Each structure stands twice: as structure tokens, then as C-alpha cells.
Amino acid sequence: AQTVTQSQPEMSVQEAETVTLSCTYDTSESNYYLFWYKQPPSRQMILVIRQEAYKQQNATENRFSVNFQKAAKSFSLKISDSQLGDTAMYFCAFMAPWGTSGTYKYIFGTGTRLKVLA
Amino acid sequence: SQTIHQWPATLVQPVGSPLSLECTVEGTSNPNLYWYRQAAGRGLQLLFYSVGIGQISSEVPQNLSASRPQDRQFILSSKKLLLSDSGFYLCAWRRDSYEQYFGPGTRLTVT
Numbered sequence: 001a002q003t004v005t006q007s008q009p010e011m012s013v014q015e016a017e018t019v020t021l022s023c024t025y026d027t028s029e030s031n032y033y034l035f036w037y038k039q040p041p042s043r044q045m046i047l048v049i050r051q052e053a054y055k056q057q058n059a060t061e062n063r064f065s066v067n068f069q070k071a072a073k074s075f076s077l078k079i080s081d082s083q084l085g086d087t088a089m090y091f092c093a094f095m096a097p098w099g100t101s102g103t104y105k106y107i108f109g110t111g112t113r114l115k116v117l118a
Numbered sequence: 119s120q121t122i123h124q125w126p127a128t129l130v131q132p133v134g135s136p137l138s139l140e141c142t143v144e145g146t147s148n149p150n151l152y153w154y155r156q157a158a159g160r161g162l163q164l165l166f167y168s169v170g171i172g173q174i175s176s177e178v179p180q181n182l183s184a185s186r187p188q189d190r191q192f193i194l195s196s197k198k199l200l201l202s203d204s205g206f207y208l209c210a211w212r213r214d215s216y217e218q219y220f221g222p223g224t225r226l227t228v229t
Contacts, residue, residue, distance in 0.1 A: 045220035095216060098167075103169050104216065105164070106162075110161040
């Protein structure tokens with residue numbers, strides 16, 4: 001079965017510092033995508049960054065970057081220069097083809113609650 | 119641009135009452151649509167997905183059902199709510215890209 005594990009339920013970081021959120025996954029698929037979503041107190045899910053499994057280069061979006069280790073099935077998110085607005089729940093998600101349905105299945109981790117301290 | 123709407127935003131219903139949550143997408147056609155439930159302290163649990171009108175697949179057996187009467191409309195229903203149905207319900211869509219886009223969600227409290 002495909003699973004996504006986020007082992008850090010809560011984390012905190014000082015404003016302007018760097019923090020890394022961990023995510024591991026388990027799959028037998030070779031072609032898949034990984035995502036980090038942010039859910040602020042408004043509860044709106046916002047895509048932060050995505051990574052294609054066939055790409056060796058780690059994805060980067062401004063202050064957000066990932067460390068994708070395919071062999072280890074690890075996909076961590078690094079937030080640099082943390083800002084108060086980064087306070088949110090962060091979800092790691094895995095996407096792969098879903099049987100013969102022609103669509104894709106998304107599996108989410110249980111989330112890491114990040115608090116940025118002033 | 120594409121937008122996704124959900125309503126109501128908040129709902130309080132007694133046990134045994136019916137439920138209807140609606141999700142609509144604007145600015146795209148033939149999207150894949152998804153219903154998720156987010157319980158406290160848990161991630162997102164996929165409930166239903168749809169690849170087209172009238173095509174519904176269920177991921178987890180429960181007393182909920184879904185329907186897609188129009189291309190961009192996805193409805194989550196129940197005939198009789200249970201306490202365990204309380205949670206935050208999210209609708210999402212995707213089409214050509216690989217990422218999903220989420221609606222604002224509905225907070226359901228069953229009393």
C-alpha cells in the first residue's frame with residue numbers, strides 16, 4: 001500500500017531562521033509526483049511546491065525548496081528566512097496513476113503544524 | 119482563471135439528518151473532481167472522485183454518497199448523518215496539470 005509519513009506533528013522556528021519538515025513515502029510506482037501543501041488558519045489548501053520523481057534536480061520556489069531522495073523515499077521541505085505568514089499546517093502528498101481509471105490518486109500525510117515565532 | 123466554490127462554509131446538523139454539500143468549478147471543463155474529509159489531527163482522507171458526469175468512484179465505504187449532475191458540479195450527500203461524519207470537507211479539482219486545487223472547505227459539525 002502507498003503511504004505518506006510525516007513524523008513531526010509540530011515544529012516551531014524563529015522568524016528569519018530556516019526550518020526543515022520531513023516526509024517519507026512508500027510506493028512501488030516508478031512514475032509519480034510529490035507535493036507540499038500549506039494550510040494556514042483559514043484552512044485553504046495552498047500548493048507550495050511539487051517534484052516530479054523522474055527529475056533529479058530538487059524543486060525550488062522562492063524561499064521553499066525540497067530535498068528529494070528517491071532511493072530513500074524521502075521528500076523534505078526547507079523553508080528559508082521564515083516569516084510569520086508561514087505559520088500553518090504543512091501536508092506532504094504523493095500522487096500516482098490510479099489503476100486504469102485515467103485519473104490520479106493523491107495520498108496525504110497527517111501534517112506538520114509549523115509555528116513561526118516573532 | 120479557474121475558481122472553485124464550496125457551500126455552505128459552515129454547517130451544524132443533528133444526528134440522523136440529511137446532508138448536501140456542493141462544490142462547483144468555474145473556468146475549466148471536464149475536470150477531475152475529488153471530495154476529501156479532514157478530521158482533527160489527521161491528514162486528508164479521500165472519499166470520492168469523479169472523472170466525468172455521472173461517473174463516481176468511492177474510496178472508503180461509509181454512509182456518504184456523491185453525485186456529479188453537471189460537468190463542473192460535485193455534490194456530497196448523506197441520508198442520515200452520524201456523529202463520526204463531523205469534520206472539514208474539502209473539494210478539489212485537477213485537469214491538465216498534476217497538482218490539485220482545493221476549495222475553501224465546509225466545516226460540518228454533527229450534534
